[in-house]
Amino acid sequence: MILTATRELAIDIGGMPILVRTDSAEFADLLEDRYGSFIHAPSSDGIFTLDVELIPHRVIEEDEDVRVRLESGRWIITRGDFRAEWDTRRGQGWVRQSANPYSIDGVLRILHSLFLAREGGFLVHAASAVRNGRAFLFAGVSGAGKTTLSRLAPPDAEVLTDEISYVRPCHTGYEAFGTPFAGELARIGANLRAPLAALYLLVQGPENRIEPVDPADAARAVLRNILFFAHDEELVGLVFQSVFDFVARVPVQRLVFTPDARVWELIV
Amino acid sequence: MTTYIARSKSVAARMLGGEMMIMSPRDTTLFNLNDVGSVIWQSADGQTPLHAIVERLCTEFDVAPEVARQDAETFVQELVEHGIMHVSDRPITAEPLRQEAT
Numbered sequence: 001m002i003l004t005a006t007r008e009l010a011i012d013i014g015g016m017p018i019l020v021r022t023d024s025a026e027f028a029d030l031l032e033d034r035y036g037s038f039i040h041a042p043s044s045d046g047i048f049t050l051d052v053e054l055i056p057h058r059v060i061e062e063d064e065d066v067r068v069r070l071e072s073g074r075w076i077i078t079r080g081d082f083r084a085e086w087d088t089r090r091g092q093g094w095v096r097q098s099a100n101p102y103s104i105d106g107v108l109r110i111l112h113s114l115f116l117a118r119e120g121g122f123l124v125h126a127a128s129a130v131r132n133g134r135a136f137l138f139a140g141v142s143g144a145g146k147t148t149l150s151r152l153a154p155p156d157a158e159v160l161t162d163e164i165s166y167v168r169p170c171h172t173g174y175e176a177f178g179t180p181f182a183g184e185l186a187r188i189g190a191n192l193r194a195p196l197a198a199l200y201l202l203v204q205g206p207e208n209r210i211e212p213v214d215p216a217d218a219a220r221a222v223l224r225n226i227l228f229f230a231h232d233e234e235l236v237g238l239v240f241q242s243v244f245d246f247v248a249r250v251p252v253q254r255l256v257f258t259p260d261a262r263v264w265e266l267i268v
Numbered sequence: 269m270t271t272y273i274a275r276s277k278s279v280a281a282r283m284l285g286g287e288m289m290i291m292s293p294r295d296t297t298l299f300n301l302n303d304v305g306s307v308i309w310q311s312a313d314g315q316t317p318l319h320a321i322v323e324r325l326c327t328e329f330d331v332a333p334e335v336a337r338q339d340a341e342t343f344v345q346e347l348v349e350h351g352i353m354h355v356s357d358r359p360i361t362a363e364p365l366r367q368e369a370t
Contacts, residue, residue, distance in 0.1 A: 215285040216300070223291075223298060233278045233293035240280035240291045247284070 010040040011108065014166045014177040015193070016115055017043075018108065022052040027099045034101040037191040038180045048091045050084075050107070057098035068110055068230040075230070077110055079103075086111060109164065109181060110229050117235045120242045121168035123227040126199070128160040128176045128189075129153055129267075135176035135194040136267050137165050138255065139225045140202035145257065147184040149202065152261045161189035164227060167196065173249055200255035200267075208263045211254040218252035219244055273321075273344055274314030274360040279352045281309070292350035299347070304329060308340055312353060314360030318344070 007028035010017040019042055022028050032039055064080040075086040075093070082103040086093035093111075097103035113123050126139035127146035131154075138149050150162035160166075160176055163183030168175050174196040178189035201213060201221050213221070222243050228236070257263040275281075281290040288301040288309060301309055304325060311321045318340060325336040347353035354360055 216287040216289065219282075219284055219289065220298065220300075228296075236291065236293045236296055237278060237280040241282070244282045244284060 008042040009035075010042050011035050011038055011180075012040045012191075013038055013108065013112060013179055014116070014121075014168060016048065016112065018048040018050050018111065020050050020052060020104070022054070024052075024054055024099065027052065027054060030099065030101055031104070034105075034188075035180050036188050038178075038188065048111075049093075050104075050111075051092075051094040052104065053094060053096045054099050055096055057100075066106065066110065066229050068114075068232075070230070070232050075114060077107060077229075079106060082107060084110075086114070088114075105181070109227065112166070113228055114230060114235070116166075116168065117228070117230075117238050117242070119168060120238075120245060121166075121174075122239060122242055122246075123179075124165050124167060124222065125163070125225040125227065126165040127162045127183075128165040128178075129157045130160060130176075130190070130192055130194040131157040131267060133194060134197035135160065136197055137167070137176060137199040138202050139165075139199055139222065141225070144202040145204050145259065146202065148259050149257070149263065150185050152259065152264060154261065154264050157264065157267070158190040158192055159185075159187075160192060162187075167246070169245075170195070174246065196250055198251045198253060200253055203254055203256045204259065205256035206258060208255075208257045208266055210266055211256060213252050213254050215247055215252075218247045222247060222252065269357050271318040272314055272316070272356050272359050273308075273312040273318055274354045274356075275309065275312045276352050276354060290352060292352050294351040297350055299350075299352075304339065305343055308343055314354075314356075 006021050006023055009020050009031055011020055066079045068077050073088055077084040082095055082097035084095035084107045095107050116122050126137040127150045128135055128137045138146055140146055147162045150159045153159050160178040162185035164179055164181035166177040166179045175193050176196045177193045178191045180188040182188055228239050278293050279290055288306040290299045308321055322336045322340050326333050348355055
């Protein structure tokens with residue numbers, strides 16, 4: 001008889017730990033490597049549980065695109081490389097995937113986007129960093145300069161992510177959290193949180209300057225950069241309202257920058 | 269035939285900086301409404317006939333009735349296609365039942 005021991009790892013992103021359970025010690029090791037400081041010891045504080053069922057590598061769904069839909073209180077999440085279900089009432093779910101870090105990474109992004117939608121928060125395509133105890137977001141599509149700006153960060157700035165920022169409302173406004181979701185920097189962010197001071201829309205230009213952005217343009221720009229996957233009318237409405245609440249409370253400006261370290265002189 | 273139009277209750281809409289923005293909850297298309305569109309949107313209470321809304325457009329924006337009617341119908345049709353607005357030949361008092369896919 002072969003005994004299998006279930007390994008449990010709490011992956012704590014944005015202050016919302018998900019207890020991940022797997023029967024594979026190798027996969028658990030892989031997760032520890034992938035998520036580093038975002039892995040915590042399992043505790044009774046974990047409110048969410050995700051069971052991983054590993055299968056041989058093969059195409060699970062014909063459709064390569066991610067699909068997220070709600071059926072009888074369960075989110076059904078599918079992509080070419082995984083299938084997952086999430087019971088919203090119990091805060092439990094499972095994912096069926098091969099032993100790779102990319103599939104579960106996709107599941108975690110989607111689950112957090114669902115959790116945040118009900119909290120007034122969101123995931124956004126943005127680099128972020130903490131400086132002098134305050135967080136700054138740098139939003140833009142691929143190629144806008146998120147990774148470049150992250151690479152140029154001075155020693156007194158802690159990079160929270162160079163790709164996907166995590167924003168939650170708090171009693172004083174909003175907080176940004178570090179994430180393990182990395183872009184070209186290929187390095188997980190610092191596992192920190194800090195009050196959000198500003199969001200900058202990145203535009204590369206011949207010099208470094210900050211320009212005002214009118215509120216409607218700010219809302220449009222933030223909406224364009226939001227990560228949201230679910231085909232669900234209620235949650236789409238909630239995310240829309242969250243973005244407008246956000247731009248009403250957080251300064252949104254355009255950061256025109258030339259890729260050298262002096263741009264950080266403006267970020268204080 | 270008299271036409272009535274009503275905003276979908278599930279739609280997300282906000283006025284910001286004098287600009288009305290609405291998002292289709294069905295496909296997340298974002299619409300920015302100009303002044304004419306904002307008047308139609310805010311008048312779409314399910315009780316005001318579309319011809320009365322068109323008359324208001326003619327008065328407020330000094331536009332010919334036929335042009336205003338065509339613009340309004342095109343605008344309404346687009347919002348209907350995105351699930352943002354409902355159209356009926358009688359006053360609309362409640363959200364119409366959604367047609368489920370079969």
